[in-house]
Amino acid sequence: MRALLTASTPASVHLAHASAWAVFAAGAVLILSGAIGVVLLRNPVHSALMLVVTLFGVALEFIDQSADFLAAVQIIVYAGAVVILFLFVIMFLGVDRKERFKREPFRGQKPLAVILGLITLAEILILSRVGNWATGQHSVAGDLYGPGTNIQKLGQSIYTRYLLPFEMTSALLVIAVVATVVLARQQSRAPGELTKDEQTVLPGSDVEVAGR
Amino acid sequence: MTVPGAWYLVLAAVLFGIGATGLLVRRNVLVMFMCVELMLNAVSLTFVTFARMLGDIGGQASVFFVLVVAAAEVVVGLGIIVAIFRRRPEATADDLHMLKG
Known part of the structure; x- marks a missing residue:
């Protein structure tokens, strides 16, 4: 019996190990x-759909690190709400046409941007190689591995230690909703009246109004 | 702890680098905004990884707040983009220089 147990435990541990790596x-x-895909695809609709793929991948990594609640919220809020909002704005505005690449305000901007991105990446990786990955005291804000489920511990932490930030996010959300309503409202104006912006843009401008 | 946390951090760094490069390369305001979301997700992944490495619930609580703030940011940002595109339908990021001195 004891031999069976000691023989079976490493196998199951090995299986859990392999499945964690697979995830x-x-x-x-x-x-x-x-x-x-988000960066390279020309059509914004395709970029938004590739963003969904990335968000699902991040949710998978959350599950792999046993952050179950955050994985669910990631799917619901990001893939469910944010990307739908993106797609809604793309369809609503009809901006799903390809980017114009005819004018280059800064010559050589793209290679410079790629080089800068590579430098950013190299810096982050080098910095992380210099010291230890995670230093400091363990379990300062609350124990992650204690008794109870992940949701229970997270809720307890948010409603006790982080109560003030939590209440402030509610104010932030109300402000954001009001601001969006104000921003997206159609200004009522007389027909034929041009805004100051359109008056400056229309004659001989670089925006192709007449060509369309 | 099966997969070492370093792997997650490297993955998050690569994701952040791709998002930053996309933000610099693309001209479409909406796609630039999506690249900002990529960078936000990279940082969220870092938070969760450090929470696991330190056994601390604070990292996961931070990601919770990042999610809330990101949702508010997307709503306001898309409102601004709608307002811009209503005035100038062909605008890319380079055409928006009305505040230029």
């Missing part, structure tokens, strides 16, 4: 392919 690899592939 990590799948999430990494989803994240990287989605992110590259």
Whole structure:
């Protein structure tokens, strides 16, 4: 009996190990392919759909690190609400046509941007190689591995230690909703009247109003 | 702790780099905004990883607040974009120089 137990435990541990690596690899592939798709695809609708792929990959990594609640919220809020909002704005405004690349305000901006991105990445990686990854005291704001489920511990932390920030986010959300309503409202004006912006833009401008 | 936290941090760094590069390369305001979302997600992944490495619930609580603030940011940002595109339908990020001195 004891021999059976000692023989079976490493096998199950090995299986859990392998499955964690498999979930990590799948999430990494989803994240990287989605992110590259967001940057490279010309059509904004395709970019938004690739953003969904990346967000699913991040949710997978959350699950792999046993942040169950955050994974669910990631899917619901990001993939469910934010990307739908993006798609709604794209369809609503009809901006799903390709980017114009005829004018380059800064010559060589794109290679410079790629070089700058690579430098950013190299800096982050070098900095992280210099010291230890995570230093400091453990479990300052609350124990992650204690008894209870992940949601229970997270809720307890938010409603006790982080109560004031939590209440402030409610004020922030109300302000954001009011601001959006004010921003997106149609200004009522007389027909034929041009705004100051349109008056300056229309004659001989670089915006192709007459050509369309 | 099966997969070492370093792997997640490297993945998050790569995601952040791709998002930053996309923000610099693209001209479409909406796609630039999506790249900002990519960078936000990279930082969220870092927070969760450090929460696991330190056994601290504070990292996950921070990601919770990042999600809320990101939602508010998307709503306000898309409102601004709608307001801009209503005035100038063909605008890219380079055409928006009305505040230029």
